[in-house]
Amino acid sequence: MSKKSAGSEIERLVQLLARLPGLGHRSARKAALTLLKKRADLLEPLAAALTEAAAKIVECQTCGNIDTVNPCTICQDPRRDQTMIVVVEEIGDLWALERAGVVSGLYHVLGGHLSPLDGIGPDQLNIGRLVERAAPPATEILLALNATVEGQSTAHYLTEQLHGRGMTVTRLAQGVPMGGELDYLDEGTLAAAIKSRRTL
Numbered sequence: 001m002s003k004k005s006a007g008s009e010i011e012r013l014v015q016l017l018a019r020l021p022g023l024g025h026r027s028a029r030k031a032a033l034t035l036l037k038k039r040a041d042l043l044e045p046l047a048a049a050l051t052e053a054a055a056k057i058v059e060c061q062t063c064g065n066i067d068t069v070n071p072c073t074i075c076q077d078p079r080r081d082q083t084m085i086v087v088v089e090e091i092g093d094l095w096a097l098e099r100a101g102v103v104s105g106l107y108h109v110l111g112g113h114l115s116p117l118d119g120i121g122p123d124q125l126n127i128g129r130l131v132e133r134a135a136p137p138a139t140e141i142l143l144a145l146n147a148t149v150e151g152q153s154t155a156h157y158l159t160e161q162l163h164g165r166g167m168t169v170t171r172l173a174q175g176v177p178m179g180g181e182l183d184y185l186d187e188g189t190l191a192a193a194i195k196s197r198r199t200l
């Protein structure tokens, strides 16, 4: 292997790492060096875990969560309250609510929020399937969206889309600060927000 091609492979690794959230080029270079130095302890197990994840993890065609099975473990769990669907923007929000253990119902992941300036309209989000799911046995749709302008305008749009389907549409209330993102909230705040939800 020539020096030049080895260098370009490291550069490719750095370029890919730099695309991860929170990692700029400088941090990506540091991460790449650490990986290459800790070949047996870190690089090889990470490469194996990534290959396995790429091969086995799929999107749940019902709710938009990711899992090794489709429908996902949550959608398949008969102990879950089938009457409630909790709508979140991102999978990270679902994970935050699951960590807090405050949701007994099912989920629906939108994959983001409406953002016309970024070209994100209703067709870019997982909204069609939510409207289809808004039928018995479901009776309540809880919009657990971020307390941001985009999150709230998305909630407003969803409320209109769900109108007339016999659902009680609720949203998070007290607890979520303005500008707050669910993924960053502690369990107590999330629990308070779920408990004090109200009908729209």
Ligand code: ZN
Residues within 6 Å of the ligand: 060, 061, 062, 063, 064, 065, 071, 072, 073, 074, 075
């Ligand atoms: Zn699912």
